[in-house]
Amino acid sequence: MTAAAADTPARRVRLARPRLAVDTVLFALEGERLRSYLVQLKQGAGAGKWAFPGGLVRHGELLDDAARRELAAATGLYDDWRSQDAAGSVTDSLDGRLAESSFRRISQTRSLAPGLTSSAYLEQLFTFGDPSRDPLEHVVSVAYMALIDDPARVRACSGKYAAGEWYEVSALPPLAYDHALVGGYALNRLRAKLSYTNIAAYLLPPSFTFAELEELYANVLERPLDRRNFRRRVMASGLLRPLGRMRRGAHRPAALYSFAQRSVQMIEML
Protein backbone atom coordinates (compact mmCIF):
# COMPACT_ATOMS: atom_id res chain seq x y z
CA MET A 1 0.00 0.00 0.00
CA THR A 2 3.01 2.32 0.15
CA ALA A 3 2.78 4.07 -3.17
CA ALA A 4 6.34 5.26 -3.50
CA ALA A 5 6.64 3.76 -6.98
CA ALA A 6 5.55 5.45 -10.20
CA ASP A 7 1.89 6.35 -9.96
CA THR A 8 0.67 5.08 -13.33
CA PRO A 9 -3.08 4.57 -13.80
CA ALA A 10 -2.58 0.85 -14.39
CA ARG A 11 -0.63 0.49 -11.18
CA ARG A 12 -3.20 2.45 -9.29
CA VAL A 13 -5.98 0.11 -10.43
CA ARG A 14 -3.91 -2.94 -9.66
CA LEU A 15 -3.06 -1.70 -6.19
CA ALA A 16 -6.50 -0.38 -5.46
CA ARG A 17 -8.42 -2.42 -2.96
CA PRO A 18 -12.04 -2.17 -1.95
CA ARG A 19 -12.62 0.03 1.05
CA LEU A 20 -14.32 -1.34 4.09
CA ALA A 21 -17.21 0.34 5.86
CA VAL A 22 -19.86 -0.48 8.42
CA ASP A 23 -23.50 0.59 8.27
CA THR A 24 -25.91 0.13 11.13
CA VAL A 25 -29.67 -0.15 11.06
CA LEU A 26 -30.77 1.19 14.41
CA PHE A 27 -34.24 0.24 15.59
CA ALA A 28 -36.35 1.59 18.42
CA LEU A 29 -39.99 1.69 19.36
CA GLU A 30 -41.86 4.94 19.45
CA GLY A 31 -45.33 4.44 20.75
CA GLU A 32 -45.13 0.76 19.89
CA ARG A 33 -44.34 1.60 16.28
CA LEU A 34 -41.03 0.32 15.00
CA ARG A 35 -38.77 3.02 13.68
CA SER A 36 -35.25 3.13 12.32
CA TYR A 37 -32.82 6.00 12.44
CA LEU A 38 -31.72 7.61 9.19
CA VAL A 39 -29.19 10.31 8.45
CA GLN A 40 -29.13 12.64 5.50
CA LEU A 41 -25.84 12.50 3.62
CA LYS A 42 -23.87 15.66 2.97
CA GLN A 43 -21.44 14.29 0.42
CA GLY A 44 -20.55 11.30 -1.66
CA ALA A 45 -22.59 9.50 -4.25
CA GLY A 46 -25.82 9.77 -2.31
CA ALA A 47 -25.56 13.38 -1.13
CA GLY A 48 -28.95 14.66 -0.06
CA LYS A 49 -30.37 11.19 0.23
CA TRP A 50 -31.07 9.32 3.44
CA ALA A 51 -29.04 6.38 4.65
CA PHE A 52 -28.28 4.30 7.68
CA PRO A 53 -25.37 5.77 9.65
CA GLY A 54 -21.99 4.29 8.84
CA GLY A 55 -18.47 4.96 7.72
CA LEU A 56 -15.07 3.53 7.00
CA VAL A 57 -13.42 1.04 9.31
CA ARG A 58 -10.13 2.24 10.74
CA HIS A 59 -6.91 0.34 10.75
CA GLY A 60 -6.67 -1.84 13.83
CA GLU A 61 -10.31 -1.38 14.75
CA LEU A 62 -12.80 -4.10 15.56
CA LEU A 63 -15.79 -4.15 13.24
CA ASP A 64 -18.16 -3.91 16.20
CA ASP A 65 -16.20 -0.93 17.48
CA ALA A 66 -16.39 0.76 14.11
CA ALA A 67 -20.13 0.28 14.10
CA ARG A 68 -20.39 1.75 17.61
CA ARG A 69 -18.11 4.64 16.74
CA GLU A 70 -20.12 5.58 13.68
CA LEU A 71 -23.34 5.13 15.56
CA ALA A 72 -22.01 7.40 18.29
CA ALA A 73 -21.07 10.04 15.73
CA ALA A 74 -24.56 9.98 14.30
CA THR A 75 -26.61 9.65 17.45
CA GLY A 76 -24.59 10.43 20.55
CA LEU A 77 -25.17 6.89 21.73
CA TYR A 78 -22.38 5.05 23.46
CA ASP A 79 -21.12 8.28 25.01
CA ASP A 80 -20.76 6.30 28.20
CA TRP A 81 -19.26 3.36 26.44
CA ARG A 82 -15.54 3.90 26.70
CA SER A 83 -15.68 5.17 30.23
CA GLN A 84 -17.90 2.60 31.90
CA ASP A 85 -18.39 -1.09 31.45
CA ALA A 86 -22.05 -0.48 31.11
CA ALA A 87 -22.54 -0.82 27.40
CA GLY A 88 -22.65 -4.46 26.53
CA SER A 89 -22.87 -5.56 22.98
CA VAL A 90 -22.63 -8.89 21.37
CA THR A 91 -21.97 -10.01 17.88
CA ASP A 92 -23.04 -13.55 17.97
CA SER A 93 -23.89 -16.32 15.67
CA LEU A 94 -27.37 -17.20 16.70
CA ASP A 95 -27.77 -18.36 13.21
CA GLY A 96 -30.44 -20.88 12.50
CA ARG A 97 -31.93 -22.31 15.59
CA LEU A 98 -29.35 -24.57 17.08
CA ALA A 99 -29.56 -24.01 20.78
CA GLU A 100 -26.58 -23.57 23.06
CA SER A 101 -24.08 -25.17 20.74
CA SER A 102 -24.25 -22.42 18.17
CA PHE A 103 -23.97 -19.65 20.68
CA ARG A 104 -20.73 -17.77 20.38
CA ARG A 105 -19.39 -14.38 21.19
CA ILE A 106 -16.89 -12.86 18.89
CA SER A 107 -14.65 -9.83 18.93
CA GLN A 108 -16.24 -8.67 22.05
CA THR A 109 -14.41 -5.82 23.68
CA ARG A 110 -15.96 -6.11 27.09
CA SER A 111 -17.86 -8.87 28.74
CA LEU A 112 -21.58 -8.44 28.67
CA ALA A 113 -22.88 -7.60 32.08
CA PRO A 114 -25.46 -10.26 32.86
CA GLY A 115 -27.81 -7.74 34.41
CA LEU A 116 -29.78 -4.95 32.89
CA THR A 117 -27.07 -2.35 32.52
CA SER A 118 -26.27 -2.96 28.90
CA SER A 119 -27.58 -0.16 26.80
CA ALA A 120 -27.78 -1.48 23.29
CA TYR A 121 -27.80 -4.61 21.24
CA LEU A 122 -25.53 -4.86 18.24
CA GLU A 123 -25.35 -7.71 15.80
CA GLN A 124 -23.61 -8.19 12.51
CA LEU A 125 -26.04 -8.92 9.68
CA PHE A 126 -24.40 -9.41 6.36
CA THR A 127 -21.64 -7.95 4.22
CA PHE A 128 -22.64 -6.19 1.04
CA GLY A 129 -19.89 -6.05 -1.51
CA ASP A 130 -21.36 -5.30 -4.89
CA PRO A 131 -18.88 -2.86 -6.48
CA SER A 132 -21.74 -0.91 -7.99
CA ARG A 133 -23.46 -0.24 -4.69
CA ASP A 134 -21.55 3.01 -4.51
CA PRO A 135 -21.10 4.39 -8.03
CA LEU A 136 -18.04 6.44 -7.04
CA GLU A 137 -15.84 3.83 -5.46
CA HIS A 138 -15.80 0.23 -4.40
CA VAL A 139 -16.90 0.20 -0.79
CA VAL A 140 -17.71 -3.07 0.91
CA SER A 141 -20.07 -2.61 3.79
CA VAL A 142 -20.52 -4.79 6.83
CA ALA A 143 -24.11 -4.21 7.87
CA TYR A 144 -25.19 -4.24 11.50
CA MET A 145 -28.47 -4.18 13.30
CA ALA A 146 -28.73 -2.29 16.58
CA LEU A 147 -31.57 -2.06 19.06
CA ILE A 148 -32.17 0.52 21.75
CA ASP A 149 -35.02 0.84 24.17
CA ASP A 150 -35.81 4.50 23.72
CA PRO A 151 -35.48 6.66 20.61
CA ALA A 152 -35.09 9.71 22.85
CA ARG A 153 -31.63 8.46 23.76
CA VAL A 154 -30.53 9.74 20.38
CA ARG A 155 -29.51 13.27 21.10
CA ALA A 156 -28.11 15.06 18.11
CA CYS A 157 -26.47 14.25 14.89
CA SER A 158 -22.93 15.43 14.46
CA GLY A 159 -21.83 17.76 11.68
CA LYS A 160 -21.04 14.75 9.58
CA TYR A 161 -24.65 14.56 8.43
CA ALA A 162 -27.14 17.14 7.26
CA ALA A 163 -29.87 15.69 9.46
CA GLY A 164 -30.92 12.67 11.45
CA GLU A 165 -34.43 11.41 11.96
CA TRP A 166 -36.51 8.43 13.06
CA TYR A 167 -38.67 6.95 10.32
CA GLU A 168 -41.29 4.29 10.55
CA VAL A 169 -39.90 1.19 8.95
CA SER A 170 -42.98 0.89 6.79
CA ALA A 171 -42.49 4.39 5.39
CA LEU A 172 -38.82 4.96 4.71
CA PRO A 173 -37.78 7.66 2.27
CA PRO A 174 -35.69 6.73 -0.79
CA LEU A 175 -32.36 5.50 0.48
CA ALA A 176 -28.81 5.96 -0.81
CA TYR A 177 -26.60 3.13 -2.05
CA ASP A 178 -28.11 -0.30 -1.51
CA HIS A 179 -29.54 0.68 1.84
CA ALA A 180 -33.05 -0.35 0.92
CA LEU A 181 -31.68 -3.86 0.68
CA VAL A 182 -29.80 -3.47 3.94
CA GLY A 183 -32.90 -2.25 5.71
CA GLY A 184 -34.97 -5.15 4.46
CA TYR A 185 -32.30 -7.49 5.62
CA ALA A 186 -32.27 -5.99 9.08
CA LEU A 187 -36.03 -6.11 9.40
CA ASN A 188 -36.12 -9.75 8.40
CA ARG A 189 -33.46 -10.58 10.92
CA LEU A 190 -35.26 -8.71 13.66
CA ARG A 191 -38.51 -10.48 12.90
CA ALA A 192 -36.87 -13.87 12.81
CA LYS A 193 -35.02 -13.34 16.05
CA LEU A 194 -38.03 -12.04 17.90
CA SER A 195 -39.61 -15.42 17.47
CA TYR A 196 -36.77 -17.51 18.82
CA THR A 197 -34.77 -15.25 21.12
CA ASN A 198 -35.45 -12.71 23.84
CA ILE A 199 -34.00 -9.71 22.00
CA ALA A 200 -37.27 -7.90 22.63
CA ALA A 201 -35.60 -7.07 25.94
CA TYR A 202 -33.46 -4.50 24.14
CA LEU A 203 -36.41 -2.74 22.53
CA LEU A 204 -38.42 -2.38 25.71
CA PRO A 205 -37.81 -0.19 28.74
CA PRO A 206 -36.65 -1.82 32.00
CA SER A 207 -40.24 -2.40 33.04
CA PHE A 208 -43.22 -2.89 30.80
CA THR A 209 -46.67 -4.34 30.79
CA PHE A 210 -47.71 -7.52 29.10
CA ALA A 211 -49.83 -5.57 26.67
CA GLU A 212 -46.77 -3.60 25.58
CA LEU A 213 -44.79 -6.75 24.93
CA GLU A 214 -47.63 -8.23 22.96
CA GLU A 215 -48.15 -5.08 20.98
CA LEU A 216 -44.47 -5.05 20.08
CA TYR A 217 -44.70 -8.54 18.66
CA ALA A 218 -47.92 -7.86 16.83
CA ASN A 219 -46.55 -4.66 15.30
CA VAL A 220 -43.16 -5.93 14.26
CA LEU A 221 -44.43 -9.23 12.95
CA GLU A 222 -47.43 -7.53 11.40
CA ARG A 223 -49.90 -10.14 12.47
CA PRO A 224 -52.42 -10.38 15.28
CA LEU A 225 -51.59 -12.57 18.25
CA ASP A 226 -53.94 -14.40 20.55
CA ARG A 227 -53.53 -12.71 23.89
CA ARG A 228 -54.05 -15.79 26.02
CA ASN A 229 -51.86 -18.10 24.01
CA PHE A 230 -49.10 -15.52 23.80
CA ARG A 231 -49.16 -14.89 27.52
CA ARG A 232 -49.09 -18.57 28.33
CA ARG A 233 -46.10 -19.24 26.12
CA VAL A 234 -44.06 -16.29 27.27
CA MET A 235 -44.83 -17.11 30.89
CA ALA A 236 -43.83 -20.72 30.38
CA SER A 237 -40.46 -19.59 29.01
CA GLY A 238 -39.60 -18.17 32.41
CA LEU A 239 -37.86 -15.18 30.86
CA LEU A 240 -40.14 -12.61 32.39
CA ARG A 241 -39.97 -11.56 35.98
CA PRO A 242 -43.07 -10.00 37.52
CA LEU A 243 -42.02 -6.88 39.37
CA GLY A 244 -44.98 -6.84 41.73
CA ARG A 245 -45.58 -3.22 40.82
CA MET A 246 -48.49 -1.94 38.78
CA ARG A 247 -48.77 0.68 36.13
CA ARG A 248 -51.72 2.90 36.85
CA GLY A 249 -53.44 4.65 34.00
CA ALA A 250 -56.82 5.56 32.76
CA HIS A 251 -58.21 2.10 33.40
CA ARG A 252 -57.48 -1.13 35.16
CA PRO A 253 -53.84 -1.18 36.36
CA ALA A 254 -51.46 -3.52 34.54
CA ALA A 255 -48.78 -5.63 36.17
CA LEU A 256 -45.22 -4.61 35.33
CA TYR A 257 -42.59 -7.07 34.19
CA SER A 258 -38.95 -7.08 33.28
CA PHE A 259 -36.80 -9.61 31.48
CA ALA A 260 -35.02 -11.78 34.01
CA GLN A 261 -32.01 -12.08 31.69
CA ARG A 262 -31.01 -9.54 29.17
CA SER A 263 -28.28 -11.66 27.66
CA VAL A 264 -29.53 -13.24 24.48
CA GLN A 265 -31.22 -16.57 24.97
CA MET A 266 -32.44 -19.03 22.39
CA ILE A 267 -36.08 -19.62 23.27
CA GLU A 268 -39.26 -20.24 21.35
CA MET A 269 -41.04 -16.98 21.91
CA LEU A 270 -43.89 -17.75 19.55
Next chain:
Amino acid sequence: MTAAAADTPARRVRLARPRLAVDTVLFALEGERLRSYLVQLKQGAGAGKWAFPGGLVRHGELLDDAARRELAAATGLYDDWRSQDAAGSVTDSLDGRLAESSFRRISQTRSLAPGLTSSAYLEQLFTFGDPSRDPLEHVVSVAYMALIDDPARVRACSGKYAAGEWYEVSALPPLAYDHALVGGYALNRLRAKLSYTNIAAYLLPPSFTFAELEELYANVLERPLDRRNFRRRVMASGLLRPLGRMRRGAHRPAALYSFAQRSVQMIEML
Protein backbone atom coordinates in the same frame (compact mmCIF):
# COMPACT_ATOMS: atom_id res chain seq x y z
CA MET B 1 -5.60 6.84 -1.48
CA THR B 2 -3.14 8.51 -3.85
CA ALA B 3 -0.07 8.81 -1.65
CA ALA B 4 1.79 11.51 -3.46
CA ALA B 5 2.24 13.46 -0.22
CA ALA B 6 5.08 13.01 2.24
CA ASP B 7 5.23 9.42 3.44
CA THR B 8 5.60 9.96 7.16
CA PRO B 9 4.89 7.02 9.47
CA ALA B 10 2.02 8.89 11.09
CA ARG B 11 0.46 9.56 7.73
CA ARG B 12 0.91 5.97 6.71
CA VAL B 13 -0.93 4.73 9.76
CA ARG B 14 -3.68 7.25 9.26
CA LEU B 15 -4.13 6.31 5.65
CA ALA B 16 -3.83 2.59 6.23
CA ARG B 17 -7.07 0.72 5.90
CA PRO B 18 -7.89 -2.85 6.73
CA ARG B 19 -7.53 -5.22 3.83
CA LEU B 20 -10.43 -7.30 2.72
CA ALA B 21 -10.27 -11.02 2.10
CA VAL B 22 -12.59 -13.96 1.62
CA ASP B 23 -12.16 -17.42 3.11
CA THR B 24 -14.29 -20.38 2.17
CA VAL B 25 -15.07 -23.48 4.14
CA LEU B 26 -15.68 -26.14 1.53
CA PHE B 27 -17.59 -29.24 2.62
CA ALA B 28 -18.11 -32.55 0.89
CA LEU B 29 -19.04 -36.08 1.87
CA GLU B 30 -16.55 -38.87 1.54
CA GLY B 31 -18.14 -42.19 2.37
CA GLU B 32 -20.88 -40.37 4.28
CA ARG B 33 -18.27 -38.66 6.45
CA LEU B 34 -18.27 -34.89 6.34
CA ARG B 35 -14.94 -33.42 5.33
CA SER B 36 -13.67 -29.93 4.66
CA TYR B 37 -10.88 -28.90 2.36
CA LEU B 38 -7.77 -27.33 3.84
CA VAL B 39 -4.70 -25.83 2.24
CA GLN B 40 -1.26 -25.50 3.73
CA LEU B 41 0.01 -21.95 3.69
CA LYS B 42 3.34 -21.12 2.10
CA GLN B 43 3.76 -17.62 3.45
CA GLY B 44 2.31 -15.03 5.75
CA ALA B 45 1.70 -15.23 9.46
CA GLY B 46 0.51 -18.81 9.36
CA ALA B 47 3.12 -20.30 7.00
CA GLY B 48 3.19 -24.06 7.32
CA LYS B 49 -0.17 -24.17 9.04
CA TRP B 50 -3.42 -25.28 7.48
CA ALA B 51 -6.24 -22.94 6.61
CA PHE B 52 -9.38 -22.64 4.56
CA PRO B 53 -8.63 -21.35 1.07
CA GLY B 54 -9.02 -17.63 0.59
CA GLY B 55 -7.37 -14.42 -0.47
CA LEU B 56 -7.75 -10.72 -1.00
CA VAL B 57 -10.76 -9.25 -2.74
CA ARG B 58 -9.90 -7.36 -5.89
CA HIS B 59 -11.07 -3.90 -6.76
CA GLY B 60 -14.40 -4.04 -8.56
CA GLU B 61 -14.97 -7.68 -7.72
CA LEU B 62 -18.11 -9.17 -6.17
CA LEU B 63 -17.48 -10.89 -2.86
CA ASP B 64 -19.05 -14.10 -4.17
CA ASP B 65 -16.80 -13.92 -7.20
CA ALA B 66 -13.75 -13.45 -5.03
CA ALA B 67 -14.73 -16.52 -3.04
CA ARG B 68 -15.17 -18.51 -6.24
CA ARG B 69 -11.91 -17.27 -7.70
CA GLU B 70 -9.94 -18.22 -4.62
CA LEU B 71 -11.72 -21.53 -4.41
CA ALA B 72 -10.87 -22.17 -8.04
CA ALA B 73 -7.23 -21.36 -7.39
CA ALA B 74 -7.10 -23.83 -4.55
CA THR B 75 -9.22 -26.63 -5.96
CA GLY B 76 -9.72 -26.29 -9.69
CA LEU B 77 -13.45 -25.99 -9.05
CA TYR B 78 -15.45 -23.54 -11.15
CA ASP B 79 -13.22 -24.16 -14.15
CA ASP B 80 -16.42 -24.30 -16.14
CA TRP B 81 -17.89 -21.34 -14.41
CA ARG B 82 -16.95 -18.40 -16.58
CA SER B 83 -17.61 -20.23 -19.80
CA GLN B 84 -20.95 -21.84 -19.13
CA ASP B 85 -24.01 -20.83 -17.22
CA ALA B 86 -23.88 -24.10 -15.42
CA ALA B 87 -22.46 -23.11 -12.09
CA GLY B 88 -25.21 -21.60 -10.06
CA SER B 89 -24.49 -20.12 -6.71
CA VAL B 90 -26.53 -18.13 -4.36
CA THR B 91 -25.66 -15.89 -1.51
CA ASP B 92 -28.90 -15.55 0.24
CA SER B 93 -30.29 -14.51 3.52
CA LEU B 94 -32.12 -17.55 4.68
CA ASP B 95 -31.51 -16.23 8.09
CA GLY B 96 -33.79 -17.34 10.83
CA ARG B 97 -36.71 -19.24 9.56
CA LEU B 98 -38.99 -16.75 7.92
CA ALA B 99 -40.26 -18.39 4.82
CA GLU B 100 -40.48 -16.73 1.42
CA SER B 101 -40.35 -13.20 2.71
CA SER B 102 -36.78 -13.45 3.88
CA PHE B 103 -35.55 -15.07 0.73
CA ARG B 104 -33.27 -12.84 -1.24
CA ARG B 105 -30.53 -13.19 -3.74
CA ILE B 106 -27.73 -10.76 -3.60
CA SER B 107 -24.81 -9.93 -5.82
CA GLN B 108 -25.60 -12.84 -7.97
CA THR B 109 -23.69 -12.88 -11.20
CA ARG B 110 -25.83 -15.38 -13.01
CA SER B 111 -29.32 -16.60 -12.43
CA LEU B 112 -29.49 -19.96 -10.76
CA ALA B 113 -30.59 -22.60 -13.19
CA PRO B 114 -33.64 -24.17 -11.61
CA GLY B 115 -32.56 -27.64 -12.61
CA LEU B 116 -29.74 -29.79 -11.44
CA THR B 117 -26.93 -28.27 -13.43
CA SER B 118 -25.57 -26.07 -10.70
CA SER B 119 -22.35 -27.43 -9.40
CA ALA B 120 -21.81 -25.84 -6.04
CA TYR B 121 -23.52 -24.03 -3.27
CA LEU B 122 -21.97 -20.86 -1.90
CA GLU B 123 -23.23 -18.82 1.00
CA GLN B 124 -21.81 -15.97 2.95
CA LEU B 125 -21.44 -16.77 6.64
CA PHE B 126 -20.02 -13.96 8.67
CA THR B 127 -17.31 -11.33 8.53
CA PHE B 128 -14.40 -11.66 10.92
CA GLY B 129 -12.64 -8.41 11.58
CA ASP B 130 -10.57 -8.72 14.71
CA PRO B 131 -7.33 -6.85 13.91
CA SER B 132 -5.36 -9.49 15.79
CA ARG B 133 -6.62 -12.40 13.74
CA ASP B 134 -3.62 -11.96 11.49
CA PRO B 135 -0.66 -10.76 13.57
CA LEU B 136 1.09 -9.21 10.59
CA GLU B 137 -1.60 -6.97 9.19
CA HIS B 138 -5.21 -6.04 9.64
CA VAL B 139 -7.15 -8.30 7.29
CA VAL B 140 -10.90 -8.45 7.52
CA SER B 141 -12.24 -11.71 6.19
CA VAL B 142 -15.66 -12.44 4.77
CA ALA B 143 -16.20 -16.11 5.47
CA TYR B 144 -18.14 -18.34 3.10
CA MET B 145 -19.44 -21.84 3.22
CA ALA B 146 -19.43 -23.94 0.05
CA LEU B 147 -20.86 -27.36 -0.63
CA ILE B 148 -20.01 -29.80 -3.42
CA ASP B 149 -21.33 -33.25 -4.07
CA ASP B 150 -18.06 -35.05 -4.64
CA PRO B 151 -14.64 -34.40 -3.12
CA ALA B 152 -13.02 -35.95 -6.18
CA ARG B 153 -14.03 -32.84 -8.13
CA VAL B 154 -11.14 -31.11 -6.42
CA ARG B 155 -8.28 -31.73 -8.77
CA ALA B 156 -5.09 -30.08 -7.68
CA CYS B 157 -3.99 -27.18 -5.63
CA SER B 158 -2.26 -24.38 -7.44
CA GLY B 159 1.26 -23.27 -6.61
CA LYS B 160 -0.20 -20.77 -4.22
CA TYR B 161 -0.34 -23.39 -1.49
CA ALA B 162 2.08 -26.04 -0.28
CA ALA B 163 -0.63 -28.68 -0.17
CA GLY B 164 -4.36 -29.25 -0.18
CA GLU B 165 -6.23 -32.03 1.56
CA TRP B 166 -9.63 -33.15 2.78
CA TYR B 167 -9.93 -33.49 6.55
CA GLU B 168 -12.72 -34.91 8.59
CA VAL B 169 -14.42 -32.03 10.31
CA SER B 170 -14.10 -33.78 13.64
CA ALA B 171 -10.33 -34.08 13.26
CA LEU B 172 -8.97 -30.87 11.81
CA PRO B 173 -5.29 -30.03 12.27
CA PRO B 174 -4.32 -26.79 14.04
CA LEU B 175 -5.49 -23.95 11.85
CA ALA B 176 -3.94 -20.59 10.99
CA TYR B 177 -5.45 -17.24 11.94
CA ASP B 178 -8.91 -17.54 13.47
CA HIS B 179 -9.89 -20.32 11.14
CA ALA B 180 -10.86 -22.68 13.94
CA LEU B 181 -13.56 -20.16 14.74
CA VAL B 182 -14.52 -19.85 11.08
CA GLY B 183 -14.78 -23.61 10.74
CA GLY B 184 -16.98 -23.92 13.77
CA TYR B 185 -19.17 -21.20 12.40
CA ALA B 186 -19.54 -22.96 9.08
CA LEU B 187 -20.36 -26.27 10.70
CA ASN B 188 -23.03 -24.70 12.85
CA ARG B 189 -24.57 -23.03 9.84
CA LEU B 190 -24.54 -26.24 7.86
CA ARG B 191 -26.20 -28.13 10.68
CA ALA B 192 -28.83 -25.49 11.17
CA LYS B 193 -29.66 -25.27 7.50
CA LEU B 194 -29.87 -28.99 7.03
CA SER B 195 -32.82 -29.00 9.36
CA TYR B 196 -34.86 -26.32 7.64
CA THR B 197 -33.72 -26.25 4.01
CA ASN B 198 -32.93 -28.72 1.28
CA ILE B 199 -29.23 -27.87 0.96
CA ALA B 200 -28.46 -31.54 1.40
CA ALA B 201 -29.09 -31.62 -2.34
CA TYR B 202 -25.68 -30.01 -2.87
CA LEU B 203 -23.84 -32.59 -0.78
CA LEU B 204 -25.36 -35.60 -2.47
CA PRO B 205 -24.84 -37.01 -5.97
CA PRO B 206 -27.65 -36.65 -8.54
CA SER B 207 -29.19 -39.90 -7.39
CA PHE B 208 -28.99 -41.45 -3.97
CA THR B 209 -30.79 -43.89 -1.74
CA PHE B 210 -32.87 -43.02 1.23
CA ALA B 211 -30.36 -44.64 3.51
CA GLU B 212 -27.64 -42.33 2.17
CA LEU B 213 -29.74 -39.27 2.84
CA GLU B 214 -30.51 -40.44 6.32
CA GLU B 215 -26.90 -41.29 7.02
CA LEU B 216 -25.86 -37.81 5.90
CA TYR B 217 -28.22 -36.26 8.42
CA ALA B 218 -27.23 -38.59 11.20
CA ASN B 219 -23.53 -37.99 10.59
CA VAL B 220 -23.60 -34.25 10.22
CA LEU B 221 -26.02 -33.69 13.07
CA GLU B 222 -24.24 -36.31 15.17
CA ARG B 223 -27.38 -37.89 16.46
CA PRO B 224 -29.34 -40.97 15.53
CA LEU B 225 -32.54 -40.56 13.54
CA ASP B 226 -35.59 -42.75 13.50
CA ARG B 227 -35.74 -44.23 10.06
CA ARG B 228 -39.51 -44.32 9.77
CA ASN B 229 -40.13 -40.85 11.13
CA PHE B 230 -37.39 -39.36 8.97
CA ARG B 231 -38.69 -41.02 5.86
CA ARG B 232 -42.24 -39.91 6.51
CA ARG B 233 -41.25 -36.30 7.02
CA VAL B 234 -38.98 -36.06 4.03
CA MET B 235 -41.56 -37.75 1.83
CA ALA B 236 -44.26 -35.41 3.05
CA SER B 237 -42.11 -32.42 2.08
CA GLY B 238 -42.41 -33.44 -1.56
CA LEU B 239 -38.80 -32.45 -2.24
CA LEU B 240 -37.67 -35.91 -3.26
CA ARG B 241 -38.47 -37.47 -6.59
CA PRO B 242 -38.34 -41.25 -6.86
CA LEU B 243 -36.37 -42.14 -9.95
CA GLY B 244 -37.94 -45.57 -10.39
CA ARG B 245 -34.49 -47.08 -10.65
CA MET B 246 -32.84 -49.27 -8.07
CA ARG B 247 -29.36 -49.51 -6.72
CA ARG B 248 -28.29 -53.11 -6.57
CA GLY B 249 -25.70 -54.19 -4.06
CA ALA B 250 -24.90 -56.98 -1.71
CA HIS B 251 -28.39 -57.11 -0.31
CA ARG B 252 -31.89 -55.94 -0.97
CA PRO B 253 -31.92 -53.29 -3.70
CA ALA B 254 -32.69 -49.70 -2.66
CA ALA B 255 -34.83 -47.23 -4.54
CA LEU B 256 -32.99 -44.25 -5.97
CA TYR B 257 -34.14 -40.67 -5.49
CA SER B 258 -33.14 -37.21 -6.53
CA PHE B 259 -34.12 -33.80 -5.27
CA ALA B 260 -36.93 -32.41 -7.36
CA GLN B 261 -35.64 -28.86 -6.88
CA ARG B 262 -32.07 -27.98 -6.26
CA SER B 263 -32.75 -24.33 -5.64
CA VAL B 264 -32.78 -23.67 -1.95
CA GLN B 265 -36.15 -24.13 -0.31
CA MET B 266 -37.20 -23.36 3.22
CA ILE B 267 -38.68 -26.58 4.50
CA GLU B 268 -38.79 -28.41 7.79
CA MET B 269 -36.50 -31.29 7.05
CA LEU B 270 -36.43 -32.59 10.59
Next chain:
DNA sequence: CCAAAAGTGTTGAGTATACACCCATGA
Protein backbone atom coordinates in the same frame (compact mmCIF):
# COMPACT_ATOMS: atom_id res chain seq x y z
C1' DC C 1 -31.07 -70.73 4.37
C1' DC C 2 -28.70 -67.15 6.39
C1' DA C 3 -26.95 -62.47 6.85
C1' DA C 4 -27.71 -57.85 5.90
C1' DA C 5 -29.88 -53.90 4.59
C1' DA C 6 -34.61 -51.99 2.84
C1' DG C 7 -39.00 -50.96 3.74
C1' DT C 8 -43.40 -50.22 6.32
C1' DG C 9 -47.98 -48.25 10.66
C1' DT C 10 -49.82 -47.41 14.91
C1' DT C 11 -50.38 -45.44 19.30
C1' DG C 12 -49.87 -42.17 23.01
C1' DA C 13 -48.25 -37.81 24.73
C1' DG C 14 -47.68 -33.35 24.29
C1' DT C 15 -48.28 -29.09 21.98
C1' DA C 16 -50.68 -25.54 19.34
C1' DT C 17 -54.88 -23.29 18.33
C1' DA C 18 -59.36 -21.44 18.62
C1' DC C 19 -62.41 -19.19 21.37
C1' DA C 20 -65.48 -15.44 25.23
C1' DC C 21 -66.26 -13.67 29.48
C1' DC C 22 -65.34 -11.25 33.96
C1' DC C 23 -62.43 -7.71 36.41
C1' DA C 24 -60.54 -3.38 38.03
C1' DT C 25 -60.11 1.21 37.52
C1' DG C 26 -60.75 6.39 36.28
C1' DA C 27 -63.69 9.51 34.61
Next chain:
DNA sequence: TCATGGGTGTATACTCAACACTTTTGG
Protein backbone atom coordinates in the same frame (compact mmCIF):
# COMPACT_ATOMS: atom_id res chain seq x y z
C1' DT D 1 -72.32 3.50 35.87
C1' DC D 2 -69.92 3.17 31.96
C1' DA D 3 -66.09 2.85 28.93
C1' DT D 4 -61.71 0.89 28.50
C1' DG D 5 -58.20 -2.04 28.61
C1' DG D 6 -56.40 -6.12 31.85
C1' DG D 7 -56.61 -10.65 32.90
C1' DT D 8 -58.02 -15.67 32.76
C1' DG D 9 -59.36 -21.58 31.16
C1' DT D 10 -60.86 -25.29 28.27
C1' DA D 11 -61.77 -28.41 24.46
C1' DT D 12 -60.02 -30.04 20.14
C1' DA D 13 -56.93 -30.91 16.36
C1' DC D 14 -52.65 -31.76 15.24
C1' DT D 15 -47.90 -32.91 15.46
C1' DC D 16 -44.05 -35.49 17.17
C1' DA D 17 -41.73 -39.38 19.14
C1' DA D 18 -41.38 -44.01 20.34
C1' DC D 19 -41.47 -48.45 18.86
C1' DA D 20 -40.49 -53.97 15.81
C1' DC D 21 -41.34 -56.82 12.32
C1' DT D 22 -41.46 -58.32 7.34
C1' DT D 23 -39.26 -58.19 2.73
C1' DT D 24 -35.78 -58.73 -0.62
C1' DT D 25 -31.64 -59.87 -2.25
C1' DG D 26 -26.66 -62.02 -2.66
C1' DG D 27 -23.74 -65.24 -1.08
